[in-house]
Amino acid sequence: MAKAIRTVKTIVKDISEPLAGIKVLVLEDEDQWDLPPFRPGAHIDLHLGKKLVRTYSLCNAPHENSRYVLGVKKEDLGRGGSRFIHEGLEVGGRIDVSLPRGGMDFDQENMNIFVAGGIGITPFVSAIRHMENQSRANYVLYWSSNGPASIPEMIRPAIDAGRVHISDTRHDPFPDYAAIVSAHGQHSKVFCCGPEPMLRAFEQAVSSWPTERVHIERFSIAKPDIAGSDDTFKVVLSRSGREAVVEPGANIVHMLEELDADISFSCEGGICGACRTPWIEGPPVHNDRVLTPAEREKDVIVCVAGCAGPRLVLDA
Numbered sequence: 001m002a003k004a005i006r007t008v009k010t011i012v013k014d015i016s017e018p019l020a021g022i023k024v025l026v027l028e029d030e031d032q033w034d035l036p037p038f039r040p041g042a043h044i045d046l047h048l049g050k051k052l053v054r055t056y057s058l059c060n061a062p063h064e065n066s067r068y069v070l071g072v073k074k075e076d077l078g079r080g081g082s083r084f085i086h087e088g089l090e091v092g093g094r095i096d097v098s099l100p101r102g103g104m105d106f107d108q109e110n111m112n113i114f115v116a117g118g119i120g121i122t123p124f125v126s127a128i129r130h131m132e133n134q135s136r137a138n139y140v141l142y143w144s145s146n147g148p149a150s151i152p153e154m155i156r157p158a159i160d161a162g163r164v165h166i167s168d169t170r171h172d173p174f175p176d177y178a179a180i181v182s183a184h185g186q187h188s189k190v191f192c193c194g195p196e197p198m199l200r201a202f203e204q205a206v207s208s209w210p211t212e213r214v215h216i217e218r219f220s221i222a223k224p225d226i227a228g229s230d231d232t233f234k235v236v237l238s239r240s241g242r243e244a245v246v247e248p249g250a251n252i253v254h255m256l257e258e259l260d261a262d263i264s265f266s267c268e269g270g271i272c273g274a275c276r277t278p279w280i281e282g283p284p285v286h287n288d289r290v291l292t293p294a295e296r297e298k299d300v301i302v303c304v305a306g307c308a309g310p311r312l313v314l315d316a
């Protein structure tokens, strides 16, 4: 069976450092073809090396898909992706990238409240550039950072139009999320992206909101406990016929890598969607924060999956 196209070859066209520790990459197709289309707030995986796949939000507007623009903060205590980008990547380098995934659905009539922490601004850059391109003003951004804002020039028209509130928590008060969301009311739609403690505070502030009006974008997470895996089960790759036994508590990602499964992994925490795979037999126990109930009928986020039956058969 022919393999589906999962990655696109790009070339690093430009690298800049608008603030110490923040790099902005511009990727283009080698032959100047348009890149696969994407939605505002979407993200892609960068294949930086064998087993080094990392997920970043696209910062350009969807109508600008002759290139992909990414903002990457160097995380010295991270898992190595941002260090590679900051220290090992050069203009002219080649990177395979995944097809774009995810994105944000805005309220067309009511206000859209964007709340960003630090480099969590990146999905909102794409969203704001999209809104500005459509001459839509029904949004406001609250952006706090522990230091100067990293990439404000990317949203300069929105700042100049007074639609952005920037705070530096070294001297400004920490944002009061409950006050921010209640000022706009539950007919608004709220979006948040930032470090985990901030997301937890924000989730607390919107705990009474209808879930369909809340969009939380995570870029890091502690590896979750895998529920539903108290029993041993077999993971089977239907295309190659390879299989392995997954003992309770075993790392299914490592087992799939040993089976040489044609599945990409990035966050390994069930939040980025890179490892989404159709399942044939299970049923899987879903532990991700990516799929809707309807999507779980067909697909599984394997990096955090368990299995309620003796065999988890993947269409891979």
Ligand code: FES
Pocket (backbone or CB within 6 Å): 264, 265, 266, 267, 268, 269, 270, 271, 272, 273, 274, 275, 276, 288, 290, 301, 302, 303, 304
């Ligand atoms: S690798 Fe990110 S969701 Fe599985």
